[in-house]
Amino acid sequence: MLEDKPASLYSPPAREQALGALANATLDTLVVGAGINGAVAAAALAGCGAKVGVVDRGDFAGGVSSHSSNLAWGGIKYLESGEWRLVRKLCRSRNRLMDAYPSTVREIRFFTSIGKGFRMWSVFVWLGALLYWFMGSCRMAAPRYLTTGKIRQEAPVVAAEGVVGGLEYSDCYLYDNDSRFVFNFVRRAVDAGGLAANYLAVEGLEWLPDQSCWRATLRDRVTDRLMSLNAKSIVNATGPNTELLNESIGVATEHRHILSKGIHLIVDRVTDAAKVLTFFASDGRLFFVIPMGPKTCIGTTDTPVDDPSVGVTAADRDFVLANANALLNLPKPLTSEDVIAERVGVRPLAVAGDVAGRDWVQLSREHQVEVDSERAFLSVFGGKLTDCLNVGDELVSMIADLGVDIPNPNARWFGESGSGCRAKFMARAAAMELDKLTPDSASEPLSVRFWRRYDRAAFDLLDDIAADLTEAEHVLTGAEYTRAELRLIARREWIVDLSDFMRRRSKVSQVVRHEALLKDPGLEELASLLVGVSAAQQVAAFRG
Ligand SMILES: Cc1cc2nc3c(=O)[nH]c(=O)nc-3n(C[C@H](O)[C@H](O)[C@H](O)COP(=O)(O)OP(=O)(O)OC[C@H]3O[C@@H](n4cnc5c(N)ncnc54)[C@H](O)[C@@H]3O)c2cc1C
Incomplete structure (x- = not known):
C-alpha cells in the first residue's frame, strides 16, 4: 500500500522545518510508521517529555489506518469466540476515547437484524448485547430487543423478509474519519515538542558497534535525498510491514502478522437514519451500513491475503453489492455505477506459533508489543484504532524500562482541550x-x-x-x-x-x-x- 510518490517537489514549511531538525538529530525514540500505532506512540512519548521523531514513508495514516470502518467499538462479535478479556479491554478503551474526545468519538446506535436460520436464536444475540452493555460499564444507552414489526416500523430500509428479530445497542464511531483521527495524534506529538515528517522512509537501521544507539538512514521521498539520525530506541510501527523491517535488521520475534483484507464501498446515502445498520452477511460475518457524512459506507469483507498491497477486486465489489441489495429495501439495486469511492486495507492480525487449521475469523484482534531489550527495539503487532490509548501507555512504560529518560511518565498525552x-x-x-x-x-x-x-x-x-x-x-x-x-x-x-x-x-x-x-x-x-x-x-x- 505504498503511496505513489508525491506529484510535485512541493514540501510545506512545517515539514521542511521538521526535516531540518531530524537530520543528524539524536532522539530518545524514532517511531517508524505513522498509522494509528505510530501516531499514538509519538503522541504519548512526546507528551511524557521524551525527544521523539515519527516518520512515514507515505502520508501520515496512508496505510491501513485510513481504510477502517471508522468505528471505536468494544468488539461485540468477539463475545462469540469467548474473548471476554479482549472485549472488556476494548470496551474500556472505547469509553476512555469517548470521554477524552467527546466531539469526535460519538455514541451511535447499531440497528441489527437477524435472519431466519442464523446460527443463534435472536434472543441469545440480544442477551449477548446485554452482557456487552454490562462489560462496557453500562456507559451507553441500554440495548433493546426488536421484533420484526419494530424493525419494519423503525427502519423501513431494512429488508424484513426472512428476518426473525433483532436488537439495537450502542458503540462509537469516529465522526470525521479514521485518518484525521490519526493525524491529530501526530499533531499532538508535534505540539508537545516531537518531530514528524511524512514521505520520509526509513531505509536502513544499524545498531552502532559501541552499543549506544541506532543509526537510521532515511530517504525524503519528495526530493529523493538521504539523511541520517541517531536514536536511543526504535518503535517499529509499520503495521503489515513490521516483519519486513525486523528481518532487514535481524530482529526475531515470537509474534508475526497474518493479513486479512477488508473493503468498503461508499454510495449515496441509502437511509437518513443516523444509525449503523448491522447484518450478518451471506458468509455469516458482520456487515455494516455506516453513515458517512452525506453518504453511506458499506462493508466489509474478511479475506486472507499474503501481500499487504491489495486492491478492490470485482469479486469483493460484487460480494458487498449483493449483500447490500439482499439486506436492504432499496428503490433500485445498487450497482458498481453507484460507487463513489472505495476503501481497501489489510488487518494486521498478531499471531504466535502455528495457526494452521484455526478458524480464520476467530483469530484474536489483540495487539502485542515485543521488546528486544539489548538493542532497545520495540515491534508492535496487530491492534485496532479503538485500542490506541492502551498502545500509547504501554509503549511509554516499555521505553522507560529500557532506561530511556521519560521526564513526565504520568502526563496526560491525549484528549481534547478541557x-x-x-x-x-x-x-x-x-x-x-x-x-x-x-x-x-x-x-x-x-x-x-x-x-x-x-x-x-x-x-x-x-x-x-x-x-x-x-x-x-x-x-x-x-x-x-x-x-x-x-x-x-x-x-x-x-x-x-x-x-x-x-x-x-x-x-x-x-x-x-x-x-x-x-x-x-x-x-x-x-x-x-x-x-x-x-x-x-x-x-x-x-x-x-
Ligand atoms: C477493513 C478494515 C476495517 C477496520 N475497522 C476497524 C474499526 O472499525 N475500528 C478499529 O478500531 N479498527 C479497525 N480496523 C483495524 C485498524 O484499522 C488497524 O488495525 C490499524 O489501522 C493498523 O494500524 P497500524 O498503525 O498498525 O498500521 P498502518 O496504519 O498500516 O501504519 C503503518 C505505517 O507504516 C508506514 N511504513 C511502513 N514501512 C515504513 C518505513 N520503512 N518507513 C517509514 N514508514 C513506513 C506505512 O506507510 C504506514 O503508514 C480495521 C481494519 C481494516 C482493514
Missing part, C-alpha cells in the same frame, strides 16, 4: 456571531465543526475570519471547508500532495465523486491555498 477552553472558544465564536456566517450548504454550525476538527488551533480561525469575513466561505461547492480552514491546514498539516488533504486530512474524495471535484470551480483556489507554488502542477496531476 471544557474551559472549549467554553472560551464558543464564547468568542458567539460574540463575533460566527455561526451566522455558516454557509447555507453546511451540515452543522461553523463553531461546532471548527472545534471538533482543530481543537484549540481553531482560535486562529476566529482571528482570520474576524479580519476578513470572506474567510468563512466554503471554497469547494461540494465540501465543507472554509478558506480560513484551508489556510490553517496548509500551515499545520503537512500537505505535500493534494491527496493528503482530499483523502486523509478530510474525506472529500470519499464523499464527492471525482468527476464532480474535477469540475468544481473552487479546485484551483483550494490547491493554491494548500500547496502554493505547486498548485497548477498538482491540479494537472489530479485531473490525470
Whole structure:
C-alpha cells in the first residue's frame, strides 16, 4: 500500500522545518510508521517529555489506518469466540476515547437484524448485547430487543423478509474519519515538542558497534535525498510491514502478522437514519451500513491475503453489492455505477506459533508489543484504532524500562482541550456571531465543526475570519471547508500532495465523486491555498 510518490517537489514549511531538525538529530525514540500505532506512540512519548521523531514513508495514516470502518467499538462479535478479556479491554478503551474526545468519538446506535436460520436464536444475540452493555460499564444507552414489526416500523430500509428479530445497542464511531483521527495524534506529538515528517522512509537501521544507539538512514521521498539520525530506541510501527523491517535488521520475534483484507464501498446515502445498520452477511460475518457524512459506507469483507498491497477486486465489489441489495429495501439495486469511492486495507492480525487449521475469523484482534531489550527495539503487532490509548501507555512504560529518560511518565498525552477552553472558544465564536456566517450548504454550525476538527488551533480561525469575513466561505461547492480552514491546514498539516488533504486530512474524495471535484470551480483556489507554488502542477496531476 505504498503511496505513489508525491506529484510535485512541493514540501510545506512545517515539514521542511521538521526535516531540518531530524537530520543528524539524536532522539530518545524514532517511531517508524505513522498509522494509528505510530501516531499514538509519538503522541504519548512526546507528551511524557521524551525527544521523539515519527516518520512515514507515505502520508501520515496512508496505510491501513485510513481504510477502517471508522468505528471505536468494544468488539461485540468477539463475545462469540469467548474473548471476554479482549472485549472488556476494548470496551474500556472505547469509553476512555469517548470521554477524552467527546466531539469526535460519538455514541451511535447499531440497528441489527437477524435472519431466519442464523446460527443463534435472536434472543441469545440480544442477551449477548446485554452482557456487552454490562462489560462496557453500562456507559451507553441500554440495548433493546426488536421484533420484526419494530424493525419494519423503525427502519423501513431494512429488508424484513426472512428476518426473525433483532436488537439495537450502542458503540462509537469516529465522526470525521479514521485518518484525521490519526493525524491529530501526530499533531499532538508535534505540539508537545516531537518531530514528524511524512514521505520520509526509513531505509536502513544499524545498531552502532559501541552499543549506544541506532543509526537510521532515511530517504525524503519528495526530493529523493538521504539523511541520517541517531536514536536511543526504535518503535517499529509499520503495521503489515513490521516483519519486513525486523528481518532487514535481524530482529526475531515470537509474534508475526497474518493479513486479512477488508473493503468498503461508499454510495449515496441509502437511509437518513443516523444509525449503523448491522447484518450478518451471506458468509455469516458482520456487515455494516455506516453513515458517512452525506453518504453511506458499506462493508466489509474478511479475506486472507499474503501481500499487504491489495486492491478492490470485482469479486469483493460484487460480494458487498449483493449483500447490500439482499439486506436492504432499496428503490433500485445498487450497482458498481453507484460507487463513489472505495476503501481497501489489510488487518494486521498478531499471531504466535502455528495457526494452521484455526478458524480464520476467530483469530484474536489483540495487539502485542515485543521488546528486544539489548538493542532497545520495540515491534508492535496487530491492534485496532479503538485500542490506541492502551498502545500509547504501554509503549511509554516499555521505553522507560529500557532506561530511556521519560521526564513526565504520568502526563496526560491525549484528549481534547478541557471544557474551559472549549467554553472560551464558543464564547468568542458567539460574540463575533460566527455561526451566522455558516454557509447555507453546511451540515452543522461553523463553531461546532471548527472545534471538533482543530481543537484549540481553531482560535486562529476566529482571528482570520474576524479580519476578513470572506474567510468563512466554503471554497469547494461540494465540501465543507472554509478558506480560513484551508489556510490553517496548509500551515499545520503537512500537505505535500493534494491527496493528503482530499483523502486523509478530510474525506472529500470519499464523499464527492471525482468527476464532480474535477469540475468544481473552487479546485484551483483550494490547491493554491494548500500547496502554493505547486498548485497548477498538482491540479494537472489530479485531473490525470
Ligand atoms: C477493513 C478494515 C476495517 C477496520 N475497522 C476497524 C474499526 O472499525 N475500528 C478499529 O478500531 N479498527 C479497525 N480496523 C483495524 C485498524 O484499522 C488497524 O488495525 C490499524 O489501522 C493498523 O494500524 P497500524 O498503525 O498498525 O498500521 P498502518 O496504519 O498500516 O501504519 C503503518 C505505517 O507504516 C508506514 N511504513 C511502513 N514501512 C515504513 C518505513 N520503512 N518507513 C517509514 N514508514 C513506513 C506505512 O506507510 C504506514 O503508514 C480495521 C481494519 C481494516 C482493514
